[in-house]
Amino acid sequence: MASSSAPPWASEVGLGGDQAPGRTRPASSGLREFSEQTEVGGVFLQALMRRQLRLSLTIALAFGAFLGVQPLLSAVWSPWTSWRLFGVPVTWLVLGVGSYPLLIWLGRHYVRRAEEVDEEFTDLLR
Amino acid sequence: MSPSLAAVLGLVFMAALSLGAGLFARRFSRTTSDFMVAARAVSPRINAAAISGEYLSAASFLGVAGLVMQFGYDVLWYPVGYAAGYLLLLLFVAGPLRRFGAYTIPDFAEGRFDSPRFRHLAVVLVLVIGFFYALPQMKAAGLTVQTASGLPYWVGVVAVAVVVVTAVTGGGMRGITLVQSIQFAAKIFAISLPAFLLLLRFGGPATPFAPAPGDLVRLPSATTYQVSAGELWQVPRRTTMEVRGSVLVTWSPGDPVRSPGSVTAEVGSSPSPTSTAPVPGQRALLLRGRVSVPGGTLVWRQTAEVTLARGQPAPYGSATPASTNGSWSRPFGPLAGGSGHPLLFTYSLILAIVLGTIGLPHILVRFYTNPDARAARRTALLVLVLLGAFYLWPPVFGALGRALDPSLYGNNRTDAVVLVLPSLLGGWVGQLLLAVVSAGAFAAFTSTLSGLLVSLAGALGLDVYGRWLRPGAGAQRRRVAFQISAVGSGALAAGLGLLVGQFDISVLVGWAFAIAASSFFPLLVLGIWWPRLTTLGAALGVALGGGLATVAIITTMLATVSSPLERFLAQASGLAVILEQPAILTVPLAFGVMILTSLARPGPPPGVAAKLVQLHAPELLGLRSDYIPE
Numbered sequence: 161m162a163s164s165s166a167p168p169w170a171s172e173v174g175l176g177g178d179q180a181p182g183r184t185r186p187a188s189s190g191l192r193e194f195s196e197q198t199e200v201g202g203v204f205l206q207a208l209m210r211r212q213l214r215l216s217l218t219i220a221l222a223f224g225a226f227l228g229v230q231p232l233l234s235a236v237w238s239p240w241t242s243w244r245l246f247g248v249p250v251t252w253l254v255l256g257v258g259s260y261p262l263l264i265w266l267g268r269h270y271v272r273r274a275e276e277v278d279e280e281f282t283d284l285l286r
Numbered sequence: 287m288s289p290s291l292a293a294v295l296g297l298v299f300m301a302a303l304s305l306g307a308g309l310f311a312r313r314f315s316r317t318t319s320d321f322m323v324a325a326r327a328v329s330p331r332i333n334a335a336a337i338s339g340e341y342l343s344a345a346s347f348l349g350v351a352g353l354v355m356q357f358g359y360d361v362l363w364y365p366v367g368y369a370a371g372y373l374l375l376l377l378f379v380a381g382p383l384r385r386f387g388a389y390t391i392p393d394f395a396e397g398r399f400d401s402p403r404f405r406h407l408a409v410v411l412v413l414v415i416g417f418f419y420a421l422p423q424m425k426a427a428g429l430t431v432q433t434a435s436g437l438p439y440w441v442g443v444v445a446v447a448v449v450v451v452t453a454v455t456g457g458g459m460r461g462i463t464l465v466q467s468i469q470f471a472a473k474i475f476a477i478s479l480p481a482f483l484l485l486l487r488f489g490g491p492a493t494p495f496a497p498a499p500g501d502l503v504r505l506p507s508a509t510t511y512q513v514s515a516g517e518l519w520q521v522p523r524r525t526t527m528e529v530r531g532s533v534l535v536t537w538s539p540g541d542p543v544r545s546p547g548s549v550t551a552e553v554g555s556s557p558s559p560t561s562t563a564p565v566p567g568q569r570a571l572l573l574r575g576r577v578s579v580p581g582g583t584l585v586w587r588q589t590a591e592v593t594l595a596r597g598q599p600a601p602y603g604s605a606t607p608a609s610t611n612g613s614w615s616r617p618f619g620p621l622a623g624g625s626g627h628p629l630l631f632t633y634s635l636i637l638a639i640v641l642g643t644i645g646l647p648h649i650l651v652r653f654y655t656n657p658d659a660r661a662a663r664r665t666a667l668l669v670l671v672l673l674g675a676f677y678l679w680p681p682v683f684g685a686l687g688r689a690l691d692p693s694l695y696g697n698n699r700t701d702a703v704v705l706v707l708p709s710l711l712g713g714w715v716g717q718l719l720l721a722v723v724s725a726g727a728f729a730a731f732t733s734t735l736s737g738l739l740v741s742l743a744g745a746l747g748l749d750v751y752g753r754w755l756r757p758g759a760g761a762q763r764r765r766v767a768f769q770i771s772a773v774g775s776g777a778l779a780a781g782l783g784l785l786v787g788q789f790d791i792s793v794l795v796g797w798a799f800a801i802a803a804s805s806f807f808p809l810l811v812l813g814i815w816w817p818r819l820t821t822l823g824a825a826l827g828v829a830l831g832g833g834l835a836t837v838a839i840i841t842t843m844l845a846t847v848s849s850p851l852e853r854f855l856a857q858a859s860g861l862a863v864i865l866e867q868p869a870i871l872t873v874p875l876a877f878g879v880m881i882l883t884s885l886a887r888p889g890p891p892p893g894v895a896a897k898l899v900q901l902h903a904p905e906l907l908g909l910r911s912d913y914i915p916e
Binding site: 219 | 369673681
């Protein structure tokens with residue numbers, strides 16, 4: 161996916177959007193830096209890892225909060241454990257049914273974003 | 287439960303299908319790469335079905351339903367946690383590990399840290415986790431064959447070991463991938479269709495939550511129990527029984543429902559007739575004909591045949607703490623509430639299950655069968671979808687079991703609820719579905735065992751033999767070593783499987799998860815994402831976390847056979863919870879040790895930058911090189 165504007169980490173590594181017009185850098189210099197693991201390449205890699213990790217952590221925390229809140233809620237505010245929907249306790253429906261669509265949705269969101277991040281990174285280096 | 291021809295046919299059909307597919311695939315397995323990672327040419331769809339097939343073990347197919355029937359709401363953390371573990375795998379591990387291109391966790395340990403010694407440590411843990419995880423599968427095998435055919439427990443264990451070993455030594459990973467994707471289809475069909483039909487026939491999902499007199503489980507029809515001498519019953523309320531002939535019993539007063547903790551403690555020690563401590567109010571009684579027994583604990587001193595009329599409160603055996611419908615259906619019921627520290631117990635359970643998935647040795651191998659990281663991520667996402675579709679159903683079985691066949695409580699056979707309920711549909715439909723669930727159960731434990739056996743045999747044959755004992759062995763000899771190890775591991779797992787009949791399937795699985803969560807999970811997450819992790823830090827964390835979790839769990843197992851230990855743990859209930867569910871302590875401990883050691887004695891392994899490039903650089907850059915070349 162070719163991004164029209166500079167990718168978000170461009171400023172972090174001091175490249176991209178703020179380049180003076182007319183000043184071109186060789187198309188593959190980033191790739192060479194990167195594959196030869198020079199100091200600049202390390203900065204590239206760190207930027208990529210940081211973005212991927214931030215994405216993963218955000219999604220993990222979102223689902224962690226969904227799971228983690230339920231026992232706490234049951235402990236401090238027990239009325240919700242008596243709620244029923246069509247005769248089935250709401251606690252069962254939220255945990256035993258609702259978890260799966262949420263998991264799948266989060267997973268799909270992640271795969272899309274992670275592929276975007278990878279592609280933006282590739283575009284930057286090429 | 288009488289044996290059923292249909293169920294036996296279901297088992298035989300699945301066994302033949304698994305063997306046939308495994309042997310068929312043998313013709314395509316030529317190289318080691320074929321054998322170990324199916325030449326990395328499996329499409330995400332087939333691979334996802336195979337991964338799900340392997341992941342949905344007997345614990346998922348039989349155990350979760352049985353535990354839900356026993357303990358209610360608190361057990362829902364198991365299926366949700368099993369599925370959520372996959373999300374974490376997708377988020378943190380799937381893509382990078384596939385890029386790194388190592389086959390197994392020991393490969394990763396060695397490759398990331400350039401340390402053969404660390405590899406040895408990882409191999410040892412693979413063996414510990416693998417065998418722990420194989421035990422419940424073996425128990426399920428014995429139970430299923432016993433329920434279906436009436437043959438002894440050991441027949442099932444041995445038969446399954448033979449089928450699995452044949453499939454693994456024959457076709458290797460390529461054969462297994464084909465077999466497991468077929469087995470996934472069998473499992474999801476076998477769990478969803480009967481559950482759906484049962485819901486239609488017996489009044490929908492609200493049935494188990496309908497109000498009942500005294501808030502107790504009532505027998506839906508007249509039920510005859512065959513009890514043997516020494517068997518224990520928890521009688522929740524005054525119950526009328528029809529005893530054939532006259533039978534000697536010991537009865538002690540008490541309220542099994544109101545104080546489940548005390549009864550469980552009593553249950554653990556009561557079968558030994560040598561216990562001399564007199565229980566206050568305990569009485570020896572001779573039951574004859576139609577009698578009314580008040581609430582309390584009943585130990586049958588003789589073999590007996592007892593009939594309870596429809597509407598009587600269902601008695602509980604020794605395996606399940608008696609519960610009211612209210613405490614069963616609410617959070618912190620008999621499972622978490624019985625521990626005395628419900629919140630601590632619940633959080634520790636969630637941690638172990640969610641984090642343990644990543645560390646299971648046989649799960650990760652699967653990701654190397656993807657062609658690249660992009661496919662690995664998409665595969666993991668597909669697995670999530672398949673798991674979600676599957677995990678809806680086992681709790682349905684468990685909850686319906688409580689309403690429709692509570693005699694399983696008295697007979698201590700809740701683990702068999704999935705295998706028993708379909709026959710309630712009656713006629714040929716019931717028989718057909720019985721065949722279907724039996725086939726599904728067979729698929730469940732054989733597919734997981736196949737994956738485990740590949741990992742165990744890989745660790746033993748390729749590592750222990752191929753690297754420690756005979757480092758110079760050629761490819762052919764190592765392949766033979768792999769096959770011999772597969773036979774040996776299968777035999778050992780079967781032998782151990784004969785010993786674990788008394789533990790719940792899902793509880794056994796939970797322990798394997800706890801050890802994996804405390805060792806390989808921190809290793810993989812920090813190893814992939816934290817450049818400053820040192821070899822010493824990683825090794826110490828794995829050894830301490832995995833070691834302590836193993837010790838804690840073995841202590842809990844020993845407590846069931848040693849009464850001084852059991853009494854001590856009954857006093858220190860906080861300690862008992864930690865020992866039974868150690869993850870909440872050992873996971874942060876492993877992380878802490880890894881991070882602090884790495885910071886205190888810095889010096890990441892040489893070439894860490896290159897390793898990180900391998901882990902994280904997108905394939906599109908064309909820099910890829912596998913750690914292990916084809």
